[in-house]
Structures are given as C-alpha cells and as structure tokens.
Amino acid sequence: MFHKNIIYIAQLSSVGLVGYGLGQYTSKFKENRDENSLIINGKTVRNMPGLPIFGTVSAAAPFTDSGTTKDRISQIMKYGFPSLDNVRSYDDFVLSYDRRNRVPHWVFEHITKAHIAKNDQVDRSKCDFMPDDSIHPFFKSQNSDYKGSGFDRGHMAAAGNHRIAQKHVEQTFFLTNIAPQVGEGFNRHAWNRLEKHVRKLTKVYDNVYCCTGPLYLPRKESDGKSYVKYQVIGANTVAVPTHFYKVVVGEAPDGSLDMEAYVMPNQKIPEETPVSSFMVPPETIERAAGLLFFDKLHRSKLNRINGKKL
DNA sequence: TTTCCTGT
Numbered sequence: 001m002f003h004k005n006i007i008y009i010a011q012l013s014s015v016g017l018v019g020y021g022l023g024q025y026t027s028k029f030k031e032n033r034d035e036n037s038l039i040i041n042g043k044t045v046r047n048m049p050g051l052p053i054f055g056t057v058s059a060a061a062p063f064t065d066s067g068t069t070k071d072r073i074s075q076i077m078k079y080g081f082p083s084l085d086n087v088r089s090y091d092d093f094v095l096s097y098d099r100r101n102r103v104p105h106w107v108f109e110h111i112t113k114a115h116i117a118k119n120d121q122v123d124r125s126k127c128d129f130m131p132d133d134s135i136h137p138f139f140k141s142q143n144s145d146y147k148g149s150g151f152d153r154g155h156m157a158a159a160g161n162h163r164i165a166q167k168h169v170e171q172t173f174f175l176t177n178i179a180p181q182v183g184e185g186f187n188r189h190a191w192n193r194l195e196k197h198v199r200k201l202t203k204v205y206d207n208v209y210c211c212t213g214p215l216y217l218p219r220k221e222s223d224g225k226s227y228v229k230y231q232v233i234g235a236n237t238v239a240v241p242t243h244f245y246k247v248v249v250g251e252a253p254d255g256s257l258d259m260e261a262y263v264m265p266n267q268k269i270p271e272e273t274p275v276s277s278f279m280v281p282p283e284t285i286e287r288a289a290g291l292l293f294f295d296k297l298h299r300s301k302l303n304r305i306n307g308k309k310l
Numbered sequence: 311t312t313t314c315c316t317g318t
Contacts, residue, residue: 124312152314160312181314188313196312 076110079209079249080295088134088176092168093157095176098214099139101239103179106213106291107156113202119163127169129153132176141175145234152188154181154244156212158195179214180233180240185268190275191244194262197275198248205250205258214241215263215288241266245285247293257297258304261285279306 073089081087085105086097092115096105131142146153156177162168171177181187201208216239218226231240247261261282262275282305286292302310 148316155313158313183314188315192311192313 076108076209078110079297080292082106082108082211082289082291082293082295088132090168090171090174090177092162092164093172093177095156097135097139097176098239099136101214101216102139102141102145102236103214103239103241104156104176105289106211107177109157109161109210109212111161111199111202111208111210112206115161115164116199116202117163122163122166122169124159124169126166127159127173129173129175129178132174135176141178141236141238142234143175145236145238146178146180147234149180149233151180151233151240152183153178154187154191158198160195160199161210179244180231180238180266181244182266182268185271186264186266189271190269190273191264194246194264194275194278198246201248201250201260204252206253207251209249209251209294211245211247211293213245213289213291214239215243215245215285217242217288245289247282247285249294249297252303256303257301258307259294259302260306261293276307281305 069089069091072091073094076092076094081096083096083105086099088095088097093107093109095107098105129143129146131140133140143153153175155172156179157172159169159172162172181191198208198210216228216230218228219242220226221229228242230242232238233240243263243265245261245263248259250258250260252258259282261280261284262278263280263285264278282293299310304310
C-alpha cells in the first residue's frame with residue numbers, strides 16, 4: 001500500500017525506516033513528539049516554533065520527489081494554517097490532528113472543477129478506511145473503535161473532492177481524516193448536501209478553499225450551568241463531536257473573494273432543512289474551535305460573508 | 311449520485 005512508502009525522519013530515523021509492518025511496538029518510535037513539528041509526506045520539516053514553514057523546508061529536508069508536493073501544500077494552505085498542532089499533509093489535503101480526541105482539529109482542501117470531474121480511473125468502492133500509522137498508538141483511532149458504535153466514519157475532506165487520482169481518494173480514508181457522525185439524517189443526508197453545495201461552488205469560483213472540522217459546544221443543563229458533554233466510542237475513546245463546521249472561501253475569476261461558514265449539529269436533521277439555515281458568522285466558529293481561519297486573507301479583500309455584502 | 315452501514 002502507498003502509505004508503506006512513507007519514510008519517517010524523526011529522532012530515531014533508522015528505527016523508522018526498519019520498523020514498518022512490525023506492529024504497534026515499533027510504531028511508537030515513529031511518532032514525532034514535538035508539538036510544533038510539521039510533517040510533510042512523512043518527513044519532519046520543521047521542529048522549531050516560530051520559524052517560517054516553507055522557508056525551512058528546502059534547507060531542512062530537500063524533497064526528492066520533485067517540488068510538486070511542496071507546491072501543492074502551499075496552494076492548499078495559501079490563506080494560512082488555522083493552527084499548528086500535529087499537522088499532517090497528504091497528496092491533496094492537509095490536516096491538524098487532535099491527539100486527545102482522536103479526530104482532526106481541522107482539515108483543509110483546495111477544490112477546483114478538475115478535482116471533482118468524473119474520472120473512470122478513480123473508484124471509491126476500492127477504498128478502505130485505515131488507521132494512520134504516523135500517529136502514536138496512544139492517540140490513534142482504529143476501525144474497531146467505530147464498529148458497532150452506531151456512528152458512521154464520516155469524512156472531513158470528502159472523498160468526492162479528490163477524484164484526480166486513486167491515491168488521492170484513498171488517502172481521504174485515513175482515520176486521521178475521519179470523525180464519528182450520525183449516519184441516517186446527517187452524514188448520508190444533510191451533511192452530504194452541504195458537501196455537494198461546496199462542490200457546486202466550483203461552478204462559480206475558479207478556486208474553492210474549504211476547512212472542515214468538529215466542534216464540542218457547551219449546552220445548558222437543568223441546573224442552569226453550561227457543560228460540554230460528548231460521547232466517546234471504542235477502546236481508544238474516540239470523541240463524538242456535538243457539531244461540525246465548514247468555512248469556505250471562493251476565489252472568483254475576477255479575483256474577488258467570498259466566504260461562507262456553516263455549523264451543523266451531529267444529529268438527524270429534517271430532510272427539508274435548507275443548507276443556508278446552518279450559516280453562522282465565521283467568528284463564532286473561530287471562538288468555539290480555538291482556530292483562526294484564512295488568517296492571511298485580508299478581510300478588506302472579502303466581498304461577501306454568507307452572501308451578504310460587506 | 312454520494313454518503314455509509316451490516317450481513318453474507
């Protein structure tokens with residue numbers, strides 16, 4: 001499988017090279033323990049906080065497989081990283097992994113017409129959900145955590161957004177890109193409609209930038225106090241988010257930029273509910289998630305937020 | 311169509 005080609009350069013690089021397929025004991029050596037590290041295709045390219053990420057890449061770890069990987073990541077992350085906690089990059093999306101909750105903090109995609117065009121070479125049914133062995137066993141989710149839980153393994157970067165290559169769609173099935181979602185009425189319906197809406201934006205915008213992730217929102221209980229309460233599933237106690245968000249920016253052919261932001265509760269949603277009814281101010285999501293979206297995008301360049309002229 | 315599940 002392609003993920004076995006990944007070479008880990010960590011503190012114990014020789015172990016990382018030899019340790020493949022030897023199970024959980026050796027895999028713990030592959031985890032990079034530096035919170036501020038950035039791993040690009042399995043290579044640690046940055047482990048000093050505060051250094052410019054892409055300025056450091058070429059000096060620290062020259063890419064042997066041409067410069068295209070770096071270019072693609074720069075393109076996906078053009079408008080900034082929402083945070084820098086356990087960043088992982090794949091061929092067509094980038095994510096930050098939440099080791100405490102065993103789901104992503106955020107997943108970033110850059111989507112164009114070409115990425116979602118019909119492609120007979122790409123077959124979703126050939127894909128399998130799989131654990132990402134670049135995550136330390138303490139923090140890694142497994143298929144067994146989801147089995148029998150009653151929750152779907154819901155994609156954050158949607159499989160349907162990565163149809164340029166079979167390898168790309170396969171990588172969306174890494175469990176680092178997955179969170180527990182209510183299946184009936186949510187993942188398979190309302191959330192799927194939101195994903196389709198985002199794909200449709202490529203008809204209007206040349207470039208669509210999409211950030212997706214979970215939320216754990218407080219709820220007032222009968223004692224009048226607010227609590228954050230969420231279920232955990234499986235032996236690895238994977239968190240079941242209370243809500244999910246999407247923050248999307250579209251770049252029009254004339255260069256103008258529009259933003260849309262959505263929050264949906266992780267529950268059965270009535271069929272007739274329009275996608276637009278889940279729009280929220282992006283700042284609400286930033287405050288709730290502890291993230292800053294499109295930080296490098298000057299707000300003065302934004303034409304509209306949630307369809308409203310600024 | 312795309313999102314998944316379980317049972318065989």
